[in-house]
Amino acid sequence: MRSSRSSRVLVCVSAAASAAALSACGHDAATASSNRGSGSQTEGTTVENAFIVPTFVPGHCALQAGSAASVRFTVTNGRPAGVERLEGISTDAAAMRDLAVTADIPAKSTVGFGQPSAAAVDAGGSRPAVHVDALDPQLQPGMSAMMTFHFSDQGDITMPVPVEACPTQASTP
Secondary structure, X not given: OHHHHHHHHHHHHHHHHHHHHHOOOOOOOOOOOOOOOOOXXXXXXXXXXXXXXXXXXXXXXXXXXXXXXXXXXXXXXXXXXXXXXXXXXXXXXXOOOEEOOOEEEOOOXXXXXXXXXXXOOOOOOEEOOEEEOOEOOOOOOOOEEEEEEEEOOOEEEEEEEEEOOOOOOOOXX
């Protein structure tokens, strides 16, 4: 009698262990990099590491109402030949809907816009961040705004661009 009870316990423990081990097998892992500025997926041109960098109230995790911001991002032209041209950016998250920015991205190169610590790694180089006037007052750190990047060859790439998190947390007395 003891052996049949032991067998049932062993079967139950084995089944529970198998269920726990197999429960993670049905979920496909995200294959996209988490730092792609919200995951633009394109053939030849990509926009990555895109962030809206607002002006914060000093010492607080709050945006200054009506303040300007910067948009930092990188553009990669993965084509083997031919220059890609960034012709502009548009968004509904700012008073000025169309942001004036143009740049040529050489073939097999990356151009960083407002990437403060990034050294040029190829012929693309770097450019200043794109200036945005008067952000939507509804935007908060951690939220995203839809932005459309307009390119000469690729066409439009529309993607959510996150608002950068607070640089410092407010201290409590």
